[in-house]
Amino acid sequence: xxGVTQSPTHLIKTRGQQVTLRCSPKSGHDxxxxxxxxxxxxxxxxxxxxxxxxxxxxxxxxxFSGHQFPxxxxxxxxxxxxxxxxxxxxxxxxxxxxxxxTEAFFGQGTRLTVV
Amino acid sequence: GDSVTQMEGPVTxxxxxxxxxxxxxxxxxxPSLFWYVQYPGEGLQLLLKATKADDKGSNKGFEATxxxxxxxxxxxxxxxxxxxxxxxxxxxNSANTGNQFYFGTGTSLTVIP
Numbered sequence: 007x008x009g010v011t012q013s014p015t016h017l018i019k020t021r022g023q024q025v026t027l028r029c030s031p032k033s034g035h036d037x038x039x040x041x042x043x044x045x046x047x048x049x050x051x052x053x054x055x056x057x058x059x060x061x062x063x064x065x066x067x068x069x070f071s072g073h074q075f076p077x078x079x080x081x082x083x084x085x086x087x088x089x090x091x092x093x094x095x096x097x098x099x100x101x102x103x104x105x106x107x108t109e110a111f112f113g114q115g116t117r118l119t120v121v
Numbered sequence: 122g123d124s125v126t127q128m129e130g131p132v133t134x135x136x137x138x139x140x141x142x143x144x145x146x147x148x149x150x151x152p153s154l155f156w157y158v159q160y161p162g163e164g165l166q167l168l169l170k171a172t173k174a175d176d177k178g179s180n181k182g183f184e185a186t187x188x189x190x191x192x193x194x195x196x197x198x199x200x201x202x203x204x205x206x207x208x209x210x211x212x213x214n215s216a217n218t219g220n221q222f223y224f225g226t227g228t229s230l231t232v233i234p
Contacts, residue, residue, distance in 0.1 A: 010164075037220060048125075048210055048224030049165070062219050096164055100220055109155060110222060112165040 008033070010099050010113035018119045019087050027082040027116045031099030038080040039110065040072060043094040055080050056102055084118075092120045123148045123218055127211045127225035134201055134232050142196040142228045144185075144211035152215035154178075154187050154194040159208045159227070168196075168209070201232045 011030045019025050031038050037056045041049035051064035055074035074080045078099075084091055094117050098110035128143040146152065153172040157165040169178030174189035183198045194211060211225040 012164075039220065039222075041222075046227075048212075048226045049222070051221045051223075054220060062221055064221070098165075098222075108220070109167045109170055110220070111167075112157075114164040 010035075010097055010111050012095075012097050012113035012116050014116060015114065016117045016119075018121060021087055021089060021120055023087050024083065024085045025087060025118060027084075027095050027097075027118070028079065029082070029097030029099075029113060030079045031097075032111045035099035035101050035111070036078050037100050037102045038074060038078065039098045039100070040080070040082045041096040041098065042066070043096055043115070045093070049096055052082070087120045089120050092118060094118075123152065123213060123215065123223050125211050125213055125223050125225040127209075128228050129226070131229040131231060134230070136203055136232055136234050137200045138232075140196070140198040140201045140205075140230070142209055142211075142230070144194045144196065144225060146192050146194065146211075146213050148192075148213060148215055148217070150215040150217040152213040152218075154185070155212040155214075155222070156183070156185055156194070156196050157210045157212060157224075159210065161207075165210065201230070203232045203234055206230055206232050 039054040040052040043049040054062045058074045069085045071083045094115040096115045097113045100110045124147045155170045156168040158168045169180040171178040171187035177186045208227045212222045
């Protein structure tokens with residue numbers, strides 16, 4: 007089992023550009039969540055996808071958007087990048103049918119640097 | 122809203138020392154509580170969890186007990202090793218939050234030989 011895989015591992019973008027990050031969930035998992043982890047901080051919830059729809063959203067602006075595909079993989083898109091978007095972006099997957107008390111499996115993350 | 126507060130670091134211990142990292146939470150419902158560990162340059166790995174009051178989670182010598190009366194979930198290990206050096210995150214989720222996790226700010230642990 008490959009677990010949760012994310013790509014790319016590192017990315018450097020210029021302020022104002024757009025970026026797409028990708029995530030493949032653990033086998034058997036159908037729910038994908040995205041988190042932003044700024045340096046020295048805990049992860050902050052961005053949004054969650056299930057059945058190809060955004061189900062929950064954290065306190066992030068509309069510049070952050072996502073998509074989930076029929077195979078449960080997901081993308082995170084960030085438009086009009088700001089320097090403050092520099093962070094580690096983590097994808098987490100979980101099986102929906104285990105509701106809220108299941109643990110989430112996290113990927114290795116994508117380190118985004120905005121210059 | 123729901124939140125987690127954990128002991129600030131960094132923490133530096135000698136090998137075989139006793140470890141405690143404090144974690145307290147605020148939640149409107151009945152959350153599940155978790156400890157995740159992050160090694161340098163890596164993502165988060167689940168260390169242990171507890172889903173109801175008085176449950177004890179344990180793994181790799183680490184333990185934490187879900188204390189509803191003190192809203193705490195402190196992480197302990199009797200004898201740390203150099204390989205335990207990492208950042209530790211306390212987290213919760215609950216029916217009120219769907220499957221959204223709330224994390225503490227993390228506690229960096231360095232174990233020296």
